[in-house]
Amino acid sequence: MKARDLDGGLPLEQPLMSGGGVQHRPASHRDPYEALDDLMAAVEVLCPRWPTRELFKSSGVWVL
Amino acid sequence: MAALSRLGRQLTEVVATFNLMGVHFALIGGLALATHRVVRATQDVDLLTDGRRADEIDSALLKLGYSCLHRSSDAGNYLRGDERLDLLYATRTTARNLLAGAAEVGTAFGALHVVSAEGLIAFKLQGWVNNPRRGQDLEDIRALVRANRNTLNLAEVREYFRLFKREDLLEELLNESPGP
Numbered sequence: 001m002k003a004r005d006l007d008g009g010l011p012l013e014q015p016l017m018s019g020g021g022v023q024h025r026p027a028s029h030r031d032p033y034e035a036l037d038d039l040m041a042a043v044e045v046l047c048p049r050w051p052t053r054e055l056f057k058s059s060g061v062w063v064l
Numbered sequence: 065m066a067a068l069s070r071l072g073r074q075l076t077e078v079v080a081t082f083n084l085m086g087v088h089f090a091l092i093g094g095l096a097l098a099t100h101r102v103v104r105a106t107q108d109v110d111l112l113t114d115g116r117r118a119d120e121i122d123s124a125l126l127k128l129g130y131s132c133l134h135r136s137s138d139a140g141n142y143l144r145g146d147e148r149l150d151l152l153y154a155t156r157t158t159a160r161n162l163l164a165g166a167a168e169v170g171t172a173f174g175a176l177h178v179v180s181a182e183g184l185i186a187f188k189l190q191g192w193v194n195n196p197r198r199g200q201d202l203e204d205i206r207a208l209v210r211a212n213r214n215t216l217n218l219a220e221v222r223e224y225f226r227l228f229k230r231e232d233l234l235e236e237l238l239n240e241s242p243g244p
Contacts, residue, residue, distance in 0.1 A: 032098035033171035036106075040069035043105045050107045053148060056139040060194035063227050064158045064186055 067173060071095075074147050075109050076173050081124055082113070089113040090166035090177040092152065092187050097204060099169050100181040101211035104204075108148035112163050112179060112187070115153030125149065152187065162186070181212045186224035193228050210241040 067073045075095065082089050090096075093110025097103065113121060115137070122132060122140070130142040130149060142149040154163040162183035169178050179187070185205050192201035209216065218238075225234040 031170075031172050032101075032103055033173055036095070036098045036103055037067055037069050037072045037172055039103065039105055040071045044070050050146065053107060054195060054198075055134040055141045056136065056150070057194055058134075058136040058138070060138075061190065061228065062138040062156075062194075064152075064156060064162070064190055064224075 070147070071106070071109070072173060074149070077128065078109060078111070078149060079174065079176065081128060082111075082121075085117070085120060085124060087113060087117050087121060088163060088177075090163055090179045092179050092184060093150065094204070096178050096184050097208070098171075099178040100184060100208055102204065102207045104207075108150055110150045110152070112152045112154055112159065112166075114163065115155035118151075118153050121151065158186070181208055181215075182217050182220045182224070184208060185216075185221055186227075189224060189228055189230065193230070206237055206240070209237045213238075213241045213243055 067076050079089075089111045090113075091099070091110070092112045093108070094104060094106025095109060097106075118135075118137075118140070122135065125142050126132070128144065130144040130147075133141040133143050135141075137155060138153060140151040140153070142151070152159065154160045162179050166177040166179050166183075168175050185208050188201045188205045188208070192198060192205070195201075222231070222234060225231050
C-alpha cells in the first residue's frame with residue numbers, strides 16, 4: 001500500500017517503509033533531502049557495513 | 065543545515081570540492097530519487113559530471129583520500145573507507161544534454177543540480193541493462209514511473225527504452241501504473 005499525498009496527488013514512494021507494510025509519509029512541506037538525511041542517519045547506525053557494490057563494466061552498453 | 069548522516073557529510077564535501085573547481089555536476093542514483101518523490105536509503109553518492117574534467121576530478125578525489133577502483137571514458141568508481149562515490153562522465157550528446165538541463169534544487173545539503181526524472185530513468189535503465197542482477201535499478205524505475213506518472217515526458221522516456229531495445233519493459237511498467 002502506498003501513502004498518498006495530502007493534496008490527493010500521486011503516492012509518495014517510500015520503498016523502505018512500504019516493503020514492511022508500514023504506511024507513513026513525511027509532512028508534504030518537508031525537504032525530501034532532510035528526510036533522507038534523517039533516514040540515513042538511522043540506517044547508518046543500524047547497518048554500519050553495506051554489502052559490497054560491484055564496479056562499472058567497461059564492456060557494458062554505454063549509449064547515453 | 066549540517067548533515068546528520070555520514071552520506072550527507074560525504075555529499076557535502078564532494079559538492080564543495082566540485083563547486084570550488086567549477087565542475088558542473090548533477091545528482092543521479094539513489095540521492096536524485098528524493099527530488100522525484102521517491103525516498104529510499106542509499107549507500108553511495110552517484111554523480112553525472114563533465115567528462116572533459118575527468119582528470120582534474122580524479123586528482124581532487126585522490127587528494128580527498130579516495131582511491132580509484134575503476135575508471136573508463138564512461139564512468140569511474142571511487143572508494144574512501146567504505147564511502148563509495150560513483151561518477152558517470154557526460155561525453156555523449158544525450159548525457160551532456162541531461163547534465164545541461166539538470167534543474168537546481170534547494171536541499172538540506174545546499175543548492176544542487178538534479179537530473180530530470182526522465183534522465184534518471186534512462187541512467188537507471190542503462191545500469192540495469194549493464195548488470196541485470198542489480199534489481200534495485202529496475203525497482204527504482206518502477207517507483208519513478210509510479211510516482212511521476214502524470215508528469216513524465218513519455219515521448220522522451222520511450223526514446224530511452226528504444227535506445228536499449230527495452231520497449232516491451234516500458235509498456236509493462238506503464239500498464240502497472242495506468243495514467244489518468
